[in-house]
Amino acid sequence: MIAEIVSVGTELLMGQVVNTDAQFIAQGLAPLGFQVYYHTTVGDNVKRLTAVVHQAVERSDVVVFTGGLGPTDDDLTKETVAAALGLTVEPIPEEVERLTQHFASRGYEFTPNNLKQASFPKSALILPNAFGTAPGCIMTAENKTAILLPGPPRELFPMFQNHVMPYLERLSGNKLYSRELRIFGKGESSVTYELRDIIENQTNPTVAPYVKTGEVTLRVTALCQNDAEGEALARPMIAAILERLGDVVYSTVGESLPETCARMLTDDRQTLAVAESCTGGLLASELVAIPGCSKFLLEGCVAYSDAAKVRRLGVKQETLDAFGAVSEQCAREMAEGIRASSGAGYALATTGFAGPDGGTDENPVGTVYIALASHSGTEVKHIRLFGERARIREIACLHAFDLLRRKLCL
Amino acid sequence: MIAEIVSVGTELLMGQVVNTDAQFIAQGLAPLGFQVYYHTTVGDNVKRLTAVVHQAVERSDVVVFTGGLGPTDDDLTKETVAAALGLTVEPIPEEVERLTQHFASRGYEFTPNNLKQASFPKSALILPNAFGTAPGCIMTAENKTAILLPGPPRELFPMFQNHVMPYLERLSGNKLYSRELRIFGKGESSVTYELRDIIENQTNPTVAPYVKTGEVTLRVTALCQNDAEGEALARPMIAAILERLGDVVYSTVGESLPETCARMLTDDRQTLAVAESCTGGLLASELVAIPGCSKFLLEGCVAYSDAAKVRRLGVKQETLDAFGAVSEQCAREMAEGIRASSGAGYALATTGFAGPDGGTDENPVGTVYIALASHSGTEVKHIRLFGERARIREIACLHAFDLLRRKLCL
16 A cells, blocks of 8 residues: 655744654554655645645555644644545534543633644544544545654654554555665675665565765565565575675664674673773763673774873883874774773774874874774784764774674674 | 744655654755745655656755665766756766776776766756765755755765755845754753743853654754854854853864864873773764864773673772672772773773663663773763663763763862
8 A cells, every 4th residue: 555644834844843754654654554645744734735735646546744733723633634525524523522521620711723723534444642632533535545643753752653553454464574685895786786686576575775984784675465475585584695795784673783893792701891992982872872791892992192191001112102002003902901901701992083183194084094903813804994083083984893893704 | 934844754754764854854945034834755666766856946946856876776866957957958068987996996887877976958957966876965956956965874974964955045035053062961941941041031142952762962053144143143142151050061162072182182182091891892982973083082891791801900809799889899899900901091990780671779781880080080970871781881971971971180
């Protein structure tokens, strides 16, 4: 079934709030197998709202509306949608009674415009609002379903979860099974070029690439009746992608690189310490973001200054004098130093020029050395990154985690 | 002039990301006097995208598109918009040259599908992308303006700010002067309630609140002919807001809390060391994100385990035994320990339960102790936060920076 989301509100059009409602609703619709083709935002204007409502009801089976259910003359969603479906809105006695009591219990007067909030088509399913005065509702006519929800997220989220999701599950009888393949070490254009025949010939399952800083994610999605069928549909495509791309795919279950490292360290009962210069706490922070990190993370040291590298990590002053802090030698001593003093099985260290200033002819801004020390010795990776400071630090962390992941795979 | 925003991307339709691009663009358009009537999101599907493009170009004077500018066959925005405006896309020699060099300098191959990213209508204004490979562009035909921008916010935001806003200012004949007041320690509803008369009576300048984790930003925007006039228009409103809200406003020039601390430490030639348990590297990382942090940041220690607290920070085992690691006493010893051993003028320490597990009846999940040690002694702040692990860690950092900022203001 085809679905779309229509958000009504001038505050959204003006950018005063970001549309988290649309994201939340889409996240509920997609896994149930609804094909969400459009999100539209429109203001509280009867002519434009009417046009949008008609277009949506025409081209989609299910339309979810947010906002415009309040008591003021500006709030037009319910009346406009009902008219488009050929339904009439009238005060519903139980709702009038409920709202009257609600206002009385708070010492407020029930003014005529509050009657709007107690009015629905007779055939509508009314959805109680646990966190506000405007109920939602579901209207159906001629095989079309319109779901009307209040705009404020704190009212909409629980109403959607508790009342709309069970309704949509019954309506769809369908399910999506989806798997995330995560890739580090190959860019989006290479990935899609190498998989171009798989991407071009996709039917069910589908495969779609998404990019985030330094990484590519492939989402494989199968339309199915249940998880077992979905898994069976997805498996051959995942196998084909793995065969093609090899070990740049570090997860087939949507784990991030730090999560992958954390799981492997925990499973192997291994421990880790990190010593950071240019990434300055980011490596540690991405590990501490994972619940249970105390099982493997012994400690971290942010040694941004040369003095801290000497004092805390035992880097030799001669090394700094001879090669500088951004060097293979310094990275090696940082990792070996913290591994020895912490007693960790593995130690990662980073040192580099994150910019915008600094750097030398030999080691320009973007140069990063990453060291991994373990029982089997120390390896140092020399990388050269581009972009702004934040990006260089983020991608340096990904390289560090990837180095550790590959070591733990051996 | 009538404007609308069209976002292209299946990841938006599926709810995998929230549409911050549309909000950001709307915030730029609305104050310039453009009437933004619609936001539409559509997927990478040629038929539906074409229909949306035609409808948008028909009903609006200016259409801003986001997404679908990448190198893959899925990326259709440029070709579809050009066709709707009766323009043809062809490789632009300067762009082919630029991209070829870009790839060569990184050791990547320039694959045939990269040619797409160097192709534009001959008449288009090409917008350089400082943070990615896909340039944006502005196409005009028959009094219609189409502005095409890349989807990733880190590419779009600076491109919009640096290249699109000046273009829109010329197009509208208006100019914007805008100032950001940043607030920590008072929620959005309190802020807007205390400023309700200012907000209700706004004309020029306008004031709009925006919320991000733990913070409120007020953006004061004046429509003007030049910066001097804008500043003169904004000044009385900013003064009135400061008078009303007092010292919860920590910046009137859009600086973040870590930036404010970094500037004050640098100006005062003071030094800082940080010792982190629950924030685990985040405090250090937010400081290292600031260029020039070596001027004040001596070192950081991530002491997530009790053993590291004892070994690295000199926390007494008796303190841990008597009060536990999440305690005022432990926070105090962490800060004093790293201040003494690093020789820093100021030292910040954090310890708490970030969840989801852990916590005690007395100190449940969300309890954080923050200590600030300095020449004038040590103060410890006890806070109780709510929400998920990432949020608790982020807000704990804000409290730590705010404690330091207030100390440095004395």
